[in-house]
Amino acid sequence: MALFIQSANVLVSRVAAWVGAIPQSVALTVSSYSSGVITTSSNPTSLIMVGDFIGTSVISSFAAVIGVTSTTITVDDPDGIWTGVAAGTTILKLPTQSSVEIVSAIQFCELKMRTLELPALRSDPFDSVAPTTITTDSAGLATIPADMNWPILFWQETPNSSLVEGSPGAGMGPWIMYDRVGDREIIRRRMIDQLYVRPFGVPRVIRASFSEVGSKYVFTPNPGANVTMKAYYIKTFPFLFGATGDTVRPYVQNNAVLATFPEGYFYGTLESYYDKNKNVAEAQKWAVRMDESFGLIEDQNFKDKWSGGDRHLTSEFQPRDYR
Numbered sequence: 001m002a003l004f005i006q007s008a009n010v011l012v013s014r015v016a017a018w019v020g021a022i023p024q025s026v027a028l029t030v031s032s033y034s035s036g037v038i039t040t041s042s043n044p045t046s047l048i049m050v051g052d053f054i055g056t057s058v059i060s061s062f063a064a065v066i067g068v069t070s071t072t073i074t075v076d077d078p079d080g081i082w083t084g085v086a087a088g089t090t091i092l093k094l095p096t097q098s099s100v101e102i103v104s105a106i107q108f109c110e111l112k113m114r115t116l117e118l119p120a121l122r123s124d125p126f127d128s129v130a131p132t133t134i135t136t137d138s139a140g141l142a143t144i145p146a147d148m149n150w151p152i153l154f155w156q157e158t159p160n161s162s163l164v165e166g167s168p169g170a171g172m173g174p175w176i177m178y179d180r181v182g183d184r185e186i187i188r189r190r191m192i193d194q195l196y197v198r199p200f201g202v203p204r205v206i207r208a209s210f211s212e213v214g215s216k217y218v219f220t221p222n223p224g225a226n227v228t229m230k231a232y233y234i235k236t237f238p239f240l241f242g243a244t245g246d247t248v249r250p251y252v253q254n255n256a257v258l259a260t261f262p263e264g265y266f267y268g269t270l271e272s273y274y275d276k277n278k279n280v281a282e283a284q285k286w287a288v289r290m291d292e293s294f295g296l297i298e299d300q301n302f303k304d305k306w307s308g309g310d311r312h313l314t315s316e317f318q319p320r321d322y323r
Contacts, residue, residue, distance in 0.1 A: 003061055005262040007078050007253045008240040012053055012094070012102050013061045015269050021098035023058050028091045033082050036248065038073040040091070048073055051103075053094040056085055062094055064241075066250055078253045101273060103241060108276075109268030110239045113257060115149070116264070116294060117234055117301055120256035122152075125230035134217065136227045141216040149234045154178040154210060154217075156229045178210040178219055178229070186211035189220040196221060240265075263293050 005011050016023075026047045031039040045068055048054065053062035054075065061081050067074035073091075075082060123132035134142040134154065156176040181189070189209055210219045223229070237255045238244075244252055258265055267290035274282035 005258065005266060007061075008106070008251065008258070009053070009063050009076070009079060009253065010061045011106065011240070011258070011262075011265055011269065012064075012099065013055070014266060015102050015105070015273065016053075016062070016094050016098055018270065019098070019102075019273060021095050021102070023055065023062070023092040023094055026091050026093050029087075030085055030089045030091065031087055033085050036074055036077060036082075038075065038082065038091075039071060040073060043070045044068055044073050045070060048091075048093065049096065051099065052096055053099050055081060055092050055094075056089050058092065062092075064251060076249060076251050076253065078249065101276060102269065105269045105272035105276060106240055106265070108272040109265060112268055112272075113264060114236075116257065116261070118257060118261055118297065119301070120260040121149070121235050121237060123148075123231060123233050123235055125232050132231045132233070133228050134231045136219070136223050136225060136229075137216075138225045140222040140224055140227075141213075141218055142229070144212065144215055144217060145231065145233070147235045148231075149236045151180060151210075151217075151231075151233045153232045154219075154229045155232075156223060156227060176206045176208045176221070176223070178208045181209045181211050183211050183213065185209070186213065186218050186220065190218055190222070193220045193222050261294070261297070264290060267293060 003010050029041045052065045055062035061079050063075040063077040066076050125132050136142045210217050237257050238252045242252045267286050271283050271286035
């Protein structure tokens with residue numbers, strides 16, 4: 001039976017099967033199982049450790065062990081492989097050394113994938129429940145979001161607050177779109193920003209600029225205090241087996257990258273595993289497969305950005321009397 005990679009546990013199980021980490025039978029059987037807690041036939045503390053992976057069959061997935069007592073083993077089992085297991089079932093365990101190496105390889109793979117630009121990692125400024133936005137402080141600066149990997153675009157759609165609703169020009173522009181510039185350039189523009197005339201009630205888009213200075217974003221023209229902007233950026237993702245703070249699910253078992261790019265995790269983990277074990281040929285083989293698989297995504301990503309651009313004869317950034 002194929003194991004579809006839908007959790008960190010299954011990823012470890014698939015990699016273990018590929019590298020030949022053969023599950024071993026331990027001198028333990030199941031007495032009962034309930035809500036992640038396996039009651040065993042004898043004391044498991046000398047045979048099972050926290051961080052091991054245990055299962056019931058060589059063709060099934062293995063679950064991470066998160067707790068061991070003299071009578072029980074607690075597992076993190078989002079795939080439900082232990083649900084309904086019969087009493088008397090023998091417990092199988094992946095070799096501890098192999099499990100440690102595979103989990104370490106996953107972490108090295110994630111460090112390599114940290115800068116991937118996947119569609120699932122894009123923020124959603126149009127979300128109806130929790131749109132991604134940033135708000136300026138009293139100096140017109142905005143704190144960089146904690147989950148931001150790198151920015152794409154910010155824009156301001158807030159109507160001019162100085163105009164009363166119903167009056168001429170109320171709710172009209174300018175609407176401002178902020179493109180990124182270099183650190184030196186943003187400081188220069190910020191220094192002369194107050195010299196520019198700020199039109200209002202004009203239905204047009206102003207092409208503005210932003211850049212990072214310290215832990216803040218600087219904008220020109222200065223948007224002022226307490227202005228909310230829509231924020232479109234590439235988000236970070238939680239690493240697998242990272243702590244969650246949840247007693248039931250203490251480890252991260254899934255993230256946006258594993259859900260949408262599982263082959264990247266599989267290829268990258270094997271590359272790191274074989275590299276650690278000094279198998280250069282195998283490491284290079286999986287590195288090539290990793291690069292090829294993401295290359296297809298990257299190619300479509302850049303086509304989405306540029307080939308579908310504005311094909312009008314004139315642009316809103318170049319005002320004309322006639323459009």
